Amino acid sequence: MLDNKFNLGFFPTPLQKLENLSESYPGYSIFIKRDDLTGLASGGNKTRKLEYLIKQALDEACNTVITAGAQQSNHCRQTAAACAKARLECHLLLGGEEPKVYDGNLLLSSILGAHIHFTGSHRKGEDILQVKKELEVNNHKCFVIPYGGSVLTGALGFVNAVKELKDQLDAQKLKIDYVFFASSSGGMQAGLTLGLELFQLDCELLPINIDKDETGGLSLEEVVLNLINEGSRPLNIKREYTLKDIPLNREYDKAGYGNVTENEKNAILELASKEGILLDPVYTGRAFHAMLDQLKKEKIPSDSNILFWHSGGFPAIFEYADQFHTKKG
Numbered sequence: 001m002l003d004n005k006f007n008l009g010f011f012p013t014p015l016q017k018l019e020n021l022s023e024s025y026p027g028y029s030i031f032i033k034r035d036d037l038t039g040l041a042s043g044g045n046k047t048r049k050l051e052y053l054i055k056q057a058l059d060e061a062c063n064t065v066i067t068a069g070a071q072q073s074n075h076c077r078q079t080a081a082a083c084a085k086a087r088l089e090c091h092l093l094l095g096g097e098e099p100k101v102y103d104g105n106l107l108l109s110s111i112l113g114a115h116i117h118f119t120g121s122h123r124k125g126e127d128i129l130q131v132k133k134e135l136e137v138n139n140h141k142c143f144v145i146p147y148g149g150s151v152l153t154g155a156l157g158f159v160n161a162v163k164e165l166k167d168q169l170d171a172q173k174l175k176i177d178y179v180f181f182a183s184s185s186g187g188m189q190a191g192l193t194l195g196l197e198l199f200q201l202d203c204e205l206l207p208i209n210i211d212k213d214e215t216g217g218l219s220l221e222e223v224v225l226n227l228i229n230e231g232s233r234p235l236n237i238k239r240e241y242t243l244k245d246i247p248l249n250r251e252y253d254k255a256g257y258g259n260v261t262e263n264e265k266n267a268i269l270e271l272a273s274k275e276g277i278l279l280d281p282v283y284t285g286r287a288f289h290a291m292l293d294q295l296k297k298e299k300i301p302s303d304s305n306i307l308f309w310h311s312g313g314f315p316a317i318f319e320y321a322d323q324f325h326t327k328k329g
């Protein structure tokens, strides 16, 4: 099951110690997993999911992929790139109205050859079935990837990622105590949870909620639990999960999805200036701020080894350029 994929990225992604940052947070050793370097048209965590999803689309003899997201969706940009590589036609349903100038991920999706449909207030795939119907009339065989690629097939990418991490930790004789990451449509979190159990890796997941809006009438915890329950049996995982087993820190989502505050901005500037690594304003900037805040407030026991799972997304910075640089005078 975990071998049935279409190769799209460069794995394993690097696991590095953030030496300079760790010096600023005495008592903690901070590491980073560089999924911003998965390599697919500027990288990101969705490449792991897409390796499985695109394989399923090809196995089902589909010739067209449809998915959805925000205009700055990293998932959509990586889907456009994956489709180019797999010779599939790509249709992206992106929230909002068409802007005068394309920027960031939107620009890249368009360069990568995706057909873009602007869907106004719908940014989570509410119109996918309608577009599918229209395409099918014209003889397209469509494979639908729901919002964020967070179905079990996609989550398998992160089950596999735990094996990758475990091998790296063994090789470096390293133990990680806590893993911070941005959680939004739930596939990454569900996959990591299943992977920890399957490969018996002992560390605690600390997912940071990014988007306070629900998807499809379910809380993110419910979405994650459903994916875990669906995946347990085929992966032969005996452990039973309930909502109490699904962690999610909702302290940092108050500004709303895609709204960048001083928190995200300062986190981006701190990692960039101390380590030369770029975060994104929507997901990893918010999650990285949350991690630094938890360390500053000593909410994590000292002497812990902390991992930040960098899930990519830096092209969106260009859409937020005015937050980082304004001309003086």
Ligand SMILES: Cc1ncc(COP(=O)(O)O)c(C=O)c1O
Binding pocket: 044, 045, 073, 074, 075, 148, 150, 182, 183, 184, 185, 186, 187, 188, 189, 280, 283, 284, 311, 312, 313
């Ligand atoms: C950069 C980045 N990080 C994290 C996530 C969250 O992953 P998931 O949707 O699997 O929860 C996303 C999703 O779009 C993302 O683009």
